[in-house]
Amino acid sequence: MHGPRPTLEAVAAHAGVSRATVSRVVNGGAGVRKSLRDRVQASVAELGYVPNSAARSLVTRRTGAVAVVIAEPETRVFSDPFFAQQLRGISRELAACDTQLLLMLLEGRTDYDRIGRYLAGGHVDGALMFSLHRDDPLPSMANASGLPTVFGGRPGWPGAEDDPDLLYVDTDNRGGARQAVEHLRRRGRRRIAVITGPLDQTSALDRLDGYLDALGLTEPDPALIAHGDFTAEGGERAMAELLDRSPGLDAVFAGNDLTATGALRTLRARGLRVPQDVAVVGYDDLEQAAWAEPALTTVRQDIQGMGRMMAELLLRRLGLADASGVGRPAPVVTPARLVVRASS
Amino acid sequence: MHGPRPTLEAVAAHAGVSRATVSRVVNGGAGVRKSLRDRVQASVAELGYVPNSAARSLVTRRTGAVAVVIAEPETRVFSDPFFAQQLRGISRELAACDTQLLLMLLEGRTDYDRIGRYLAGGHVDGALMFSLHRDDPLPSMANASGLPTVFGGRPGWPGAEDDPDLLYVDTDNRGGARQAVEHLRRRGRRRIAVITGPLDQTSALDRLDGYLDALGLTEPDPALIAHGDFTAEGGERAMAELLDRSPGLDAVFAGNDLTATGALRTLRARGLRVPQDVAVVGYDDLEQAAWAEPALTTVRQDIQGMGRMMAELLLRRLGLADASGVGRPAPVVTPARLVVRASS
DNA sequence: CTCTGTGGTGAGAGCGCTTTCACGACCCCG
DNA sequence: CGGGGTCGTGAAAGCGCTCTCACCACAGAG
Incomplete structure (x- = not known):
């Protein structure tokens, strides 16, 4: 055969x-x-x-493949369906244009060399990059090699915003956070604490800004802020800190749902009732959020759609997308929407 | 530049x-x-x-890439970190051999043509396939094209076991389930129910067999079995059925952790205490299992390791792995281990 | 009837690489 | 000192494809 x-x-x-x-x-x-x-x-x-694709791309100088780079050495990828959903969105969009998806998961620092070389090697036509922290070397690598790239999340490195060619898809973290905290205020909460995510990521920063917006502050009250890392353990710890420092708080805005889950756990352990004593709001609307006890009020974003948009942006830059997307590709910020459940 | x-x-x-x-x-x-x-x-x-990889593979007839095919149109992929972890294991192993990972997520039935053509097209050197149901057309496609393939989970299609060249990595679902149910018996439980997974998957079948083993049965007691689908909603529903049918049950073995989570929810809703009234055991040891209320007794398997092994098996069949793996590649079944927590 | 288009087709170069093969250099043994 | 190795190197033949360019046939204009 x-x-x-x-x-x-x-x-x-x-x-x-x-x-x-x-x-x-x-x-x-x-x-x-x-x-x-x-x-x-x-x-x-x-x-x-x-x-034969090899023969074809030898002469066309195009590979028909796009790299998806996920630089997340942490355990976050495991517990967070975030990437899986984005991948699905990306996959769907790429498949429609007969473009292959090359997945590159970064582990240690040495991987950066490997990936950098690979990307510069012309093995792919473009790249999608995720969850980059402020000092990540990847963007500059991609830039140096001239590889068309779209970022997931607004890039935070210095000067990023000035680059007119920079392409990214982000969600309105600031607006979402503002909605969440305004909701808490409307419910009569007055001492609203915040547990941040890692502040070298723009999503965490933006959510913090949204929190400040809603409270009309420019600086957080040091007694009502604690730093988490977007994990449940981090949320547990941060919630404990907050309660020790400010026993009178009546609400907490957690940087994401995992953090909120951890916070719930600490609150339960301390015998505080949610939402009677302390209201809790998360962010992301993971499936677990609906299943938490009590069900978590949170902020929903169209994760899969973001993945699809990233792929579409890249395909357009590569000149592959359908004619539907007219005009020059530009960064996209998708809306976020509050989902009210039992925890607030 | x-x-x-x-x-x-x-x-x-x-x-x-x-x-x-x-x-x-x-x-x-x-x-x-x-x-x-x-x-x-x-x-x-x-x-x-x-x-230039195109030029190279044009002459060598090798692409240096492997396809990872995930045929799971359901929502399961989203809520289940299973794939993310396997992917990480695979990615790591492939990276060590400078082999690229081409991710193919299947959605609808039409995708099968696309993938089949792609796999037959010699664009990749081999394939890893996941979560195939009994009647999945993919394996025969791979077989027809002669593409070296390794399956995740023991294949269940007719005649699969007879193929001496068939390569797969599975976990000892039957043994794990047996451990779980024996544990329940040791704790004095006598009316132990089971919520199955989708029975067109060998993992679900094997877990059911392990349950029967531990009870010394060949047929399940119709009053103590309900069918789930490996989702939390399915678990919720199945648990309700079981309670309606057999109010006196004192334990339930859930097909996986998601199912167990749903079962917990139903039990809570009916005012039953876990584990005092009903003991619950899950399977998979997802991160959520440890965080459930009460923390879930479950069965752990080395998911990432399974991914690594799949990749290794494929690389060996392709003649790429280090000399370490001696002898002919053969199917692998990894052990499962009971993790006892508060729910039993 | 010749000249210029026009649209369809084929010949052939060449993409960047691997790999065979031939060749020259060198060494050892007789 | 000559024959039969071994070893290291370069010339060149493709791998399967795209794409330029030349070519041919035919149409319409002069």
Whole structure:
């Protein structure tokens, strides 16, 4: 069954035409008479011809593949369906354009060399990069190699905002956080604490800014802020700190749902009732949020859609997307929406 | 910075040798005098030469890439960190052998054609396939195309076990389930119910068999079995069914942790105490299991390790792995271990 | 009837690499 | 000192494809 796969040559011979004609037909068939085109297509079908992508990309200088780089050595990737959902969105969009998805998961610092070399090596036409921290070397690598790149989340490195060609997809973290905290205020909460995420990520920073916005502050009250790391353990710890420092707090805005889960755990351990004594709001609307006890009020974002948009942006920059996306590709910020449940 | 990338030719000229010699050096340097080798390596470094993979695989007939096919149109992928962890294991192993990971997420039935064509098209050297249900067309596609393939989970299609070349990595679902149920019996539980997973997957079947083993049965008691689908909602529903049918049950073995979470929810809603009234055991040891209320007794498996092993098996079959793995590659079944927590 | 288009087709170069093969240098043994 | 190795190196032939360019046939204009 799987002997030597037929080549263009074989199809040409079978159809009684030249290689060039077969090539034309395979690539859209423009400028080939209908009768010939049909004959060639029949031969292609009969022989089960599939173009050799290596040969093709050798001459076209395009690989038909895009790298998805996830630089998250932490355990976060495991517990957080975030990436899985984004990947699905990306995968769907790329598949529609017959583009392959090359997944690169970074572990240690040494991986950066490997990835950098790979990206610079012209093995892919573009890259999607995720969860970069402020000092991540990846963006500059991509930039230096001239590889078209779209970032997941607003890039935070110095000067990023000034680059007119920078492409990213972010969610309105600041607006979402503002909604969450305004909601707490409307419910009559007055001592609203915050547990941040890692502040070298713009998402965590933006959420903190949204919190400040809603309270009309420019600086957080030192007694009502604690730093987490977007994990449940971090949330547990930070909540404990907050309670020790400010026993009178009546609400907490957690940097994400995992953090909120940890906070709930600490509150339960200390015998505080949610939401009667302390209201809790998370962020992300993970599936677990709805299942938490009590069900978590949180902020929802269209994660899968963000993935799809990243892919679309990149495809447009590569000149591959459908004509639907008109104009120059530009950064996208998607809306966030409060989901009120039992915890607030 | 990113003008035309240097070719072999350029390096050869720079080092004052022939293309052939540069090629030899780049590919290990066997049979090249030390002095020349050093000179070539210096040139490679200076010019920043990276081999063009398209050209290389055109002649070697190897792509240096492996497809990871995840056929799970359900929502399961989202809520379950299972795949993320396996992917990490796979990624790590492949990276060590400089092999790329091509991720293919299947959605609808039409995707099967696309993937089938792609796999048959010689774009990858091998494939890893996940979560196949009994009637999945993918395996036969892979088989027909002669593409070396390793499966995640024991394949369940008819005749699978007879194929001496079949490669898979599975965990000892039956043994794990047996441990879990024996544990419940040791704790004095007598009416132990079971919530199964989707029975077209071998993992769900094997866990059910392990349950039967531990109870010394060949047939489940119809009053003590309910069918779930490996989701929390399914667990919730199945638990309700069981309680309606057998109010006197004192323990339940859930097909996986998500199912167990749902069961916990139903039990709580009905005012039953866990573990006093009903003991609950899950399977998988997801992070959420430890965080459930009460913390879930469950069965742990080395998920990341399974991913690593799948990759290793494939690499060995492709003749790429280190010499460490001696002998013919063969299916692997990894052990499962009971983790006792508060819920039982 | 010749000249200029026009549209369809084929010949052939060449993408950057690996790999065979031939060749020269060198060594050892007789 | 000559024959038969071994070892290291370079020349060159492709791998399967795209794409330029030349070519041919035919149409319409002069």
